[in-house]
Amino acid sequence: NDARTLQLEITRYGKDEALVIVRDITRLHNLEQMRRDFVANVSHELRTPLTVIAGYLETLEGSGQAPKPWERPLAQMQEQTRRMTSLVNDLLLLARLETSERDTGREKIHACELAERVAHEARSLSGGRHNIVVDCAQDAVLTGDSGELHSAFANLALNAVKYSPDGGDIELRWWVDERGGHFSVRDQGIGIDPIHIPRLTERFYRVDAGRSRESGGTGLGLAIVKHVLLRHSGELNVQSVPGRGSTFSLHFPPKKLVSMADT
Numbered sequence: 001n002d003a004r005t006l007q008l009e010i011t012r013y014g015k016d017e018a019l020v021i022v023r024d025i026t027r028l029h030n031l032e033q034m035r036r037d038f039v040a041n042v043s044h045e046l047r048t049p050l051t052v053i054a055g056y057l058e059t060l061e062g063s064g065q066a067p068k069p070w071e072r073p074l075a076q077m078q079e080q081t082r083r084m085t086s087l088v089n090d091l092l093l094l095a096r097l098e099t100s101e102r103d104t105g106r107e108k109i110h111a112c113e114l115a116e117r118v119a120h121e122a123r124s125l126s127g128g129r130h131n132i133v134v135d136c137a138q139d140a141v142l143t144g145d146s147g148e149l150h151s152a153f154a155n156l157a158l159n160a161v162k163y164s165p166d167g168g169d170i171e172l173r174w175w176v177d178e179r180g181g182h183f184s185v186r187d188q189g190i191g192i193d194p195i196h197i198p199r200l201t202e203r204f205y206r207v208d209a210g211r212s213r214e215s216g217g218t219g220l221g222l223a224i225v226k227h228v229l230l231r232h233s234g235e236l237n238v239q240s241v242p243g244r245g246s247t248f249s250l251h252f253p254p255k256k257l258v259s260m261a262d263t
């Protein structure tokens with residue numbers, strides 16, 4: 001009576017013949033489920049102690065009572081606590097994206113508004129070091145989960161800031177054509193060697209781990225983007241030239257767009 005997970009592979013030969021391979025992947029499926037649950041539980045359990053530590057550190061710093069030699073270690077403890085908090089939050093988000101059902105979000109999201117909001121967040125991370133512009137040729141409404149779509153758009157924009165030298169231009173674009181809706185982020189940053197591109201959406205895959213950590217990266221951003229897209233029937237496209245810059249784009253099929261008149 002146990003539920004089994006089966007994988008079906010069908011290869012057609014000519015008109016009348018086909019080879020069907022049925023694999024029982026129940027064990028693999030269960031192990032994967034255990035891994036996800038474990039990561040989600042650990043991340044969840046780590047949240048409370050992290051909040052307590054961050055709270056005490058903030059009180060200590062704000063009190064102005066900390067002895068002078070403690071200032072540097074205190075600032076570093078705060079920085080590391082912030083990093084750990086983002087990591088735990090990203091792990092939890094990824095676990096949720098991997099386990100819950102697809103296509104559940106039915107919210108209506110104005111794409112141009114989202115692009116503007118994300119540009120605002122990128123400007124705040126950049127602190128005026130980059131020239132960030134938004135080109136929103138034609139607004140459209142996307143259906144989906146607003147929090148998830150925000151994560152996907154924001155990860156691309158924040159990466160453009162993280163991996164671009166000061167003074168670089170960053171352009172966020174949204175446009176619609178017969179293939180659907182498209183959001184892209186173009187930067188003049190360090191770029192990515194083509195051999196790395198197929199692996200960028202793997203968890204913790206980084207081209208340069210030192211640089212990623214230094215800029216506050218968790219190594220999970222593009223894995224989150226990939227899972228958000230899977231749940232919204234979207235696709236990710238990456239074009240990059242090392243030393244020149246990169247363009248990351250998201251494509252959503254027409255079925256994910258609502259006519260502006262229906263909103």
Ligand code: ADP
Nearest residue numbers: 159160163206207208212217218219220221222
């Ligand atoms: P991270 O938190 O390390 O930024 P991501 O999953 O968001 O993790 O990205 C994975 C890796 O892809 C990064 O470590 C970086 O090496 C590379 N990358 C992502 N975006 C860019 C970009 N705009 N320019 C250059 N490299 C990038």
